[in-house]
Amino acid sequence: MNYPSELKYTQSHEWVRLEGDVAVVGITDFAQDALGDVVFVELPPVGKTAEAGATVAVVESVKTASDIYAPVAGEIIEVNSALADKPELLNQSPYGEGWLFKMKVNPADVAGLLSAADYQAVAESQ
Numbered sequence: 001m002n003y004p005s006e007l008k009y010t011q012s013h014e015w016v017r018l019e020g021d022v023a024v025v026g027i028t029d030f031a032q033d034a035l036g037d038v039v040f041v042e043l044p045p046v047g048k049t050a051e052a053g054a055t056v057a058v059v060e061s062v063k064t065a066s067d068i069y070a071p072v073a074g075e076i077i078e079v080n081s082a083l084a085d086k087p088e089l090l091n092q093s094p095y096g097e098g099w100l101f102k103m104k105v106n107p108a109d110v111a112g113l114l115s116a117a118d119y120q121a122v123a124e125s126q
């Protein structure tokens with residue numbers, strides 16, 4: 001499994017890459033592997049405000065459907081529209097082309113998320 005050290009993580013298997021006051025959010029390599037082949041992604045509407053931990057998206061695979069949670073509070077400012085036609089990007093490039101959405105956030109909130117080493121311990125315990 002791949003756990004890039006420059007990212008922050010949640011217990012619910014989302015990753016965050018902070019770009020100024022914008023958080024790019026996706027699901028981890030561990031999560032996409034557990035889901036299996038992703039066949040559909042329901043993304044949040046741009047402009048939606050979400051509290052940390054709120055359900056904001058759904059990923060459906062051949063095995064199951066899984067809720068995706070806002071890692072921190074913020075406003076959805078962009079979604080990865082490429083996933084509508086190519087949901088398999090979540091499997092092929094979970095930390096790259098398979099990102100889900102971007103949120104305007106308070107950067108200090110992201111600092112409180114899990115480090116790569118802490119997330120790896122969570123993932124390996126499951």
